[in-house]
Amino acid sequence: MTVRKIVRRLGLRSSRPAPQRLVVSYLYPPTAETSAYVVAKRIRNWGIPVDVISSTGDTGREPDKAAGQIAGDLARRVIQVPGGRHDLNDWSIIEDFSTGGLAAFEQLQSDGRTYRELYSRSMMPGSHILAASIKQRHPDLHWIAEFSDPVRFNTRGEHRQAPLPYSAITAPLIASAQQAGYSVDPANGMFDLVEYAVYALADTIVFTNKQQRELMLNAVADPQLRESIVRRSKIWPHPIPDAALYNAVPSSHTTSAKPVNFAYFGVFFGARSAEDLTDAFGLLTKDERTRVHLDLYVDKPRRVRKAVREQGLADVVRVRPLVPYLEFLNLTTKYDWLIVTDARTDGVHALNPYVPSKLADYRGSGRPIWALVEPGSLLSQDETIERTPIGDVAAAAQFIRSQLN
Known part of the structure; x- marks a missing residue:
């Protein structure tokens, strides 16, 4: 009973x-x-x-x-x-x-x-x-x-x-x-x-x-x-996790030994693509690439990993599978920069109605956030984060370089 x-x-x-x-x-x-x-x-x-x-x-x-x-x-x-x-x-x-x-x-x-x-x-x-x-x-x-x-x-x-x-x-x-x-x-x-x-x-x-x-x-x-x-x-904005959740499940994943480490977590589909991120790293010089690293945690790692190799970026971009949610929260605390991207809606919606829920998860980590933004989106208006225009590869590369000085 x-x-x-x-x-x-x-x-x-x-x-x-x-x-x-x-x-x-x-x-x-x-x-x-x-x-x-x-x-x-x-x-x-x-x-x-x-x-x-x-x-x-x-x-x-x-x-x-x-x-x-x-x-x-x-x-x-x-x-x-x-x-x-x-x-x-x-x-x-x-x-x-x-x-x-x-x-x-x-x-x-x-x-x-x-x-x-x-x-x-x-x-x-x-x-x-x-x-x-x-x-x-x-x-x-x-x-x-x-x-x-x-x-x-x-x-x-x-x-x-x-x-x-x-x-x-x-x-x-x-x-x-x-x-x-x-x-x-x-x-x-x-x-x-x-x-x-x-x-x-x-x-x-x-x-x-x-x-x-x-x-x-x-x-x-x-x-x-x-x-x-x-x-x-x-x-009601997306809820921000409290501090205890970021330590609930420690991750065994580590960042690279390079001085500056970026991370992106999420799914690439439809209005978001991996190239929005990786193309900027392709503009870095050989010396710059020794000082910076990008980890992509994605739902289809094999496909994205193949694309990264074809771009010649394997030395600066590492692809990993998505991890369970609480482990993801723990990982966000380990990186120097967390990346979020707008959904592309220009010519599709009169207004961009999307704010990625991971932005709230990033905020709770206390780590700096870099967003690739579409003009007029709510991300583009957020002065608490660093922003560069989505699709502007040169501006994104310049932002990455600014973190190496």
Whole structure:
């Protein structure tokens, strides 16, 4: 018999306060994805106990078991809804998560849980669909819905489209969206419904930065609907980890013996590329290259390593695979400079809505930050970091040289 059952049978009260907030996050540790880590950091920074409903869905990365330390005991119960391989455009995955998540919510209620607040975060879209379904059934819950990025539009500015089947999950959400004044096309409106369900039902709508909010609002044609969203909106920058997390998992990786060491951590895809970084190191003289080093921690090290060799940069650039999150935090404290790059959105979005979440992780390390920035982006306006224009290889090389003097 478990301790919980013994306590219940004897009529005893637990000394730990019961969670008043339920977190719905399709991605949550041990899933090794950015959004999973951000949600766990949110919980840690709130400092209040929560319950979590997440998915076991496979994203193709090894589980990060140590990441459970981020939220620690503040995550009282973590219920994982069984899921298969994740596909962003497959509604059936969202449907299964929502159906299983509603059953998990009912189980929590039957176990005596009562909540005042509901929090969800995209990515992934399924988080908001499940949360919206719970909100419809329990309208007294205060629903806080956070957007990490625009859902309806991708980094190339394209309108995401995927079929939206009629079901017991979608029908009431479509009705709520339409009642609020939003039009949903079942033929390709899956991602539209995710945003519109939040706009129609959430009590607090969270954006990570002001340009993201403005860009997403500009896609809402009706000024009254936009005003309704603004009234309920808040800006929550990405959470900065506390100092203890940077020492939780020491890394065995070391920096080079050269005087100045740079590091980049992340994924190169779409609007970000390795050449934005490596080309500048290619302009350094032979003597300069003996005094500086760049470590790239990336998700596809073999491909990036091949590109580095072809550029003739193996003596100055080392490629390593991504490391688990807490080890990454520890590594950030070892380098002289941490590099972050803007997503390229010129000619794609009217505003750059993206601020990399790793910027918050870098800030917590206390190390200097160098950003390759796009004009008009929030990174380009940040005077607490060093900045050079993205794509300006000469300016980047000059910045590197300035650190060698």
